[in-house]
Amino acid sequence: MLLSDTDRNRRVLTAAAGTVLAVVMGLVLIIGFRLATQIRASVGNLQRASELQTYPELISQQLTALRQRLDTLEYTGHVHSELSASVSGFNSDLASLQRQTDLDSSALAGATVLWRNYTPVLAPVLAYAGEPYSDSATNSTLSRSGRAFYAHVRRAELFAAANSTALHDQLAAISTSLQAQTASAAARLRLLLSAGVLTVLLLGAAAAYLQLARARGERAAREAQEQTRDILATVREGFFLLDADYRIGAVWSQALSQIFGRNDFAGLAFEELLRDKVSSETLATATKFIKLLWGERAHENLMKSINPLGQLEVSVDNGRNGKETRFLQFDFHRVMGPKGVKHVLCSVGDITSSVLLSRELQEAQESAHSQLDMMVSMLHSDPLQISAFLETAAAGLKHINAILKEPARNHGEFSKKLAGLARELHAMKGESSALNLMSIAQRAHQLEDMVGELTGNTDLSGKDFLPLVLKLDELLAHLNGVREMTLRLTALKENSPTAQSSALAPRASGPAELATTLQTLAHKLSAEHHKAFALTLHGLEDCPPQYLSTVKDCLIQMLRNAAVHGIETDEVRRAGAKTEAGQVRAEFRRVESGFELLFEDDGAGLSPESLKEAAVRKSILTAQQAAALDNRSALALIFKPGFSTRTEVTMDAGRGTGMDVVAKAVYGLGGKIGVSTNPGRFTRFKIALPAVSESAVA
Amino acid sequence: MLREEELKTFVDGTTRYFEVAAQQPATIGSPYLLEGEPAIQDYTGLISISGKREGVVYFTAPRAMLTVLLMKMQESDFSHESMRDLVGEVANTISGNARRDFGHDFVISVPSVFSGEKPQIPNPPGARAFVIPIHWRSHSAKLVVSLT
Amino acid sequence: MSSAPDTHAGRMVRLLIVDDSNIVRRRIERSQHFDDLEVVGTAANGIEALELARRTDPDLVTMDLTMPQMDGIECITQLVRMKPEVRILVISALADKATAVEAMERGANGFLSKPFTDRQLNEAIAELMY
Numbered sequence: 001m002l003l004s005d006t007d008r009n010r011r012v013l014t015a016a017a018g019t020v021l022a023v024v025m026g027l028v029l030i031i032g033f034r035l036a037t038q039i040r041a042s043v044g045n046l047q048r049a050s051e052l053q054t055y056p057e058l059i060s061q062q063l064t065a066l067r068q069r070l071d072t073l074e075y076t077g078h079v080h081s082e083l084s085a086s087v088s089g090f091n092s093d094l095a096s097l098q099r100q101t102d103l104d105s106s107a108l109a110g111a112t113v114l115w116r117n118y119t120p121v122l123a124p125v126l127a128y129a130g131e132p133y134s135d136s137a138t139n140s141t142l143s144r145s146g147r148a149f150y151a152h153v154r155r156a157e158l159f160a161a162a163n164s165t166a167l168h169d170q171l172a173a174i175s176t177s178l179q180a181q182t183a184s185a186a187a188r189l190r191l192l193l194s195a196g197v198l199t200v201l202l203l204g205a206a207a208a209y210l211q212l213a214r215a216r217g218e219r220a221a222r223e224a225q226e227q228t229r230d231i232l233a234t235v236r237e238g239f240f241l242l243d244a245d246y247r248i249g250a251v252w253s254q255a256l257s258q259i260f261g262r263n264d265f266a267g268l269a270f271e272e273l274l275r276d277k278v279s280s281e282t283l284a285t286a287t288k289f290i291k292l293l294w295g296e297r298a299h300e301n302l303m304k305s306i307n308p309l310g311q312l313e314v315s316v317d318n319g320r321n322g323k324e325t326r327f328l329q330f331d332f333h334r335v336m337g338p339k340g341v342k343h344v345l346c347s348v349g350d351i352t353s354s355v356l357l358s359r360e361l362q363e364a365q366e367s368a369h370s371q372l373d374m375m376v377s378m379l380h381s382d383p384l385q386i387s388a389f390l391e392t393a394a395a396g397l398k399h400i401n402a403i404l405k406e407p408a409r410n411h412g413e414f415s416k417k418l419a420g421l422a423r424e425l426h427a428m429k430g431e432s433s434a435l436n437l438m439s440i441a442q443r444a445h446q447l448e449d450m451v452g453e454l455t456g457n458t459d460l461s462g463k464d465f466l467p468l469v470l471k472l473d474e475l476l477a478h479l480n481g482v483r484e485m486t487l488r489l490t491a492l493k494e495n496s497p498t499a500q501s502s503a504l505a506p507r508a509s510g511p512a513e514l515a516t517t518l519q520t521l522a523h524k525l526s527a528e529h530h531k532a533f534a535l536t537l538h539g540l541e542d543c544p545p546q547y548l549s550t551v552k553d554c555l556i557q558m559l560r561n562a563a564v565h566g567i568e569t570d571e572v573r574r575a576g577a578k579t580e581a582g583q584v585r586a587e588f589r590r591v592e593s594g595f596e597l598l599f600e601d602d603g604a605g606l607s608p609e610s611l612k613e614a615a616v617r618k619s620i621l622t623a624q625q626a627a628a629l630d631n632r633s634a635l636a637l638i639f640k641p642g643f644s645t646r647t648e649v650t651m652d653a654g655r656g657t658g659m660d661v662v663a664k665a666v667y668g669l670g671g672k673i674g675v676s677t678n679p680g681r682f683t684r685f686k687i688a689l690p691a692v693s694e695s696a697v698a
Numbered sequence: 699m700l701r702e703e704e705l706k707t708f709v710d711g712t713t714r715y716f717e718v719a720a721q722q723p724a725t726i727g728s729p730y731l732l733e734g735e736p737a738i739q740d741y742t743g744l745i746s747i748s749g750k751r752e753g754v755v756y757f758t759a760p761r762a763m764l765t766v767l768l769m770k771m772q773e774s775d776f777s778h779e780s781m782r783d784l785v786g787e788v789a790n791t792i793s794g795n796a797r798r799d800f801g802h803d804f805v806i807s808v809p810s811v812f813s814g815e816k817p818q819i820p821n822p823p824g825a826r827a828f829v830i831p832i833h834w835r836s837h838s839a840k841l842v843v844s845l846t
Numbered sequence: 847m848s849s850a851p852d853t854h855a856g857r858m859v860r861l862l863i864v865d866d867s868n869i870v871r872r873r874i875e876r877s878q879h880f881d882d883l884e885v886v887g888t889a890a891n892g893i894e895a896l897e898l899a900r901r902t903d904p905d906l907v908t909m910d911l912t913m914p915q916m917d918g919i920e921c922i923t924q925l926v927r928m929k930p931e932v933r934i935l936v937i938s939a940l941a942d943k944a945t946a947v948e949a950m951e952r953g954a955n956g957f958l959s960k961p962f963t964d965r966q967l968n969e970a971i972a973e974l975m976y
Contacts, residue, residue: 281944282943284944285943285944285947288947288948288951289943289947289950291951292947292950292951297950297953297954297955298950298954298955298956299955299956299973299974301956301973302935302955302956302957302958302970302973302974303950303956303957305946305957305958305959306943306946306947306950306957306959307943308943308944308947398733401730401731401733404728404729404730404731405728405730405829406728407727407728407831407838408727408728409725409727409833413728414728417728461725461726462725462726462727462728462729462830462831463706463709463726465728465729466702466705466706466709466726466729466830467702468729469729469730469731469828470700470701470702470705470828472731473700473731473826473828476731476826477826618733618734619733619734619735620734621734622734622735
């Protein structure tokens with residue numbers, strides 16, 4: 001718009017310059033012509049004036065010559081006629097000078113007056129036509145008329161002698177004035193010509209400048225046009241203008257073609273563009289929405305949220321003879337002109353990835369919710385059962401990974417894995433759903449489904465297992481999350497002063513209840529593992545309520561360890577000359593620095609060497625690393641996540657020690673855990689817990 | 699977390715190398731999760747990924763496999779250097795594929811090559827490593843992908 | 847933003863809040879931070895709103911759409927007829943775009959979706975009044 005304005009200005013200027021040039025040239029020609037004419041006339045006059053100047057002297061001489069001839073009685077005829085010619089020449093020249101209006105009139109008037117005085121004196125001389133001499137035989141004498149003639153000539157001669165100088169001077173003044181006039185006319189002509197040439201030069205320069213500016217303007221316009229074209233070809237959004245009739249303008253961005261798979265946008269009705277892509281209701285709403293932009297009331301910025309085409313789901317050809325879903329975002333903006341809204345600018349962007357991302361975020365949020373649900377169900381479950389399950393699940397996943405790790409190159413080998421995988425996953429799904437841990441159950445279920453789908457496949461390859469292993473990773477991460485959550489939940493329960501009585505802990509667990517729980521568990525474990533042992537508990541009543549839950553979880557875990565790993569079978573015990581029933585002892589006591597929980601069994605103890613072997617087998621350590629380990633560090637291995645000395649994996653809840661869970665819980669409270677052992681004699685855990693503030697104890 | 703198409707890109711990059719270089723496609727074995735120490739063989743080509751994602755991808759192969767591969771590629775130089783070049787090339791191909799497919803998300807390092815000695819492989823925290831056995835003729839190499 | 851606007855220089859901007867929820871009304875009342883804006887009334891339905899608009903002569907009305915007795919659409923229609931110069935900002939959780947567009951067609955000047963932040967509300971008010 002700006003461009004066309006300056007363009008118009010430039011055109012007006014060019015036309016004006018042309019007109020001025022023509023007028024100036026015309027004026028120069030007219031005035032110059034007049035001046036030239038004037039000069040030519042002046043030059044003629046000057047000639048005449050110069051001629052006139054000679055006459056007074058000439059007339060005076062002619063009169064003298066005439067008088068002398070009369071004195072000597074010579075022939076006077078030719079002198080008389082010469083005088084006559086001079087006088088008439090003077091008369092005619094003077095008359096022609098008098099006809100020139102612009103002559104210096106004072107000199108001319110002076111000359112005319114003087115000349116008028118000549119006339120009566122000359123008239124009788126000129127008028128004389130007789131014979132001046134009367135001839136006799138011997139001599140000649142003046143005749144009567146001759147004597148009169150002589151007197152006239154003599155008078156004229158004297159008059160002319162007296163006046164010729166004055167007349168001459170007057171005539172010279174005329175000449176001078178005429179000369180000055182001619183010179184000034186010539187000067188004016190010169191000036192005029194100079195001015196004309198200068199004006200033409202100026203106008204020429206102006207025209208050249210304008211021409212240059214126009215060329216530059218055109219180049220700028222062309223560049224701007226090219227840039228616009230480049231932008232429209234490159235920009236990722238589809239851009240076009242809509243007129244008041246909802247028709248698309250003549251210019252649009254390339255992206256629009258890609259988005260809509262067509263090219264015939266110019267003049268296309270907006271409705272037509274979307275006909276097959278949106279419902280008629282949405283289209284109607286969209287049309288009304290755009291119409292609002294043509295009105296004055298609606299604020300563009302405050303109606304974005306009700307844009308019916310803000311996120312449009314469309315199905316497009318993906319070029320591989322399939323359809324895919326894309327999300328388009330239409331944006332509308334007013335384009336203002338001098339008289340209000342001129343167009344509506346519409347941009348169309350493909351926002352598929354951001355929509356999918358936000359959906360993922362939403363799913364993540366939902367999964368966070370399901371984690372919350374799980375947290376709630378965990379609060380209502382027996383922590384013993386949950387930690388038992390987590391161990392089972394971790395072992396199960398290890399087993400699954402072991403199955404996957406089995407080398408396979410052909411369909412048969414791949415196919416063989418599926419049954420084992422399905423069995424593990426199915427068990428995990430059953431257990432987790434029984435504990436109401438639905439997020440785990442769901443994932444196990446998805447994996448089971450994937451395995452199920454592969455079972456029907458007749459040509460299995462490694463590629464088919466890629467999604468499986470990814471999903472397995474996800475499940476593993478999730479299980480770790482749950483494990484973390486269990487620990488945090490434990491801490492939460494401890495930090496809540498009302499935990500004991502609140503609905504969050506329906507099974508109120510004071511020290512007395514804890515003792516009962518532990519004894520019951522000991523009984524159960526003894527039966528399950530066919531190992532006889534007795535559990536003695538001391539000082540649990542001293543346990544501050546904040547620590548009770550952690551202490552309970554630790555004791556349960558250590559008790560299970562003692563039952564599964566520590567206490568030997570009857571035969572072994574008998575061979576080792578030990579009491580038939582194993583002794584397991586737990587003691588809680590106040591110490592200077594806070595509290596201490598001791599837990600010991602008189603079982604097989606821990607062998608640093610077999611712990612190292614297990615660590616290498618489980619890839620927790622390399623053989624070199626294991627060899628370099630001292631006994632103390634080897635014992636500490638049992639606090640490593642995922643460590644288990646048991647070689648075979650069973651469906652029983654005895655997989656994995658879970659001592660890492662215990663250690664984490666203790667660290668969580670700011671405590672320490674240590675283990676000492678005497679192979680064949682005992683295993684002793686010592687847990688140190690910091691003092692609690694008095695108010696908290698009370 | 700690693701996505702399936704990302705894993706596929708790395709795997710395809712590897713198998714395609716065999717197909718193009720030796721006119722004999724590699725197949726992939728049963729993938730699994732790495733537990734413990736990284737499974738390193740004689741020669742290893744490694745690229746690290748940074749930017750929006752962090753991690754490593756490496757191809758590790760036994761000398762025997764590389765020797766046969768070189769033979770199939772009409773090479774006559776079976777030196778230590780050749781072997782290193784070769785695993786570097788495989789890592790390069792994987793890197794190229796990844797750049798093509800996820801150029802926006804990944805900043806990929808130039809491949810580094812290890813042989814013999816146990817390389818220090820930086821494992822990104824919180825990411826498990828996926829092991830994908832690569833079978834070619836009678837040999838097996840491993841592609842390991844660990845990416846947050 | 848807080849400088850006196852040209853359109854009503856020397857005079858406070860008079861705000862009428864129309865929403866059937868107490869919480870939302872209080873929320874709107876609390877969250878506007880303009881020195882020269884005063885709440886001249888709050889109404890819980892369209893009929894009350896029209897009555898209050900007649901009495902209090904507001905410059906700006908925030909309008910809910912779904913209300914008992916007289917809904918926002920009808921209220922906007924009558925309000926615009928009564929006071930054509932009043933600015934109306936619809937504040938609604940309505941997911942139905944067609945109704946939202948209709949509210950604008952009837953003369954609302956802007957639309958703010960619930961839930962909204964204080965900042966969004968203040969920006970919308972500024973857009974309409976300043």
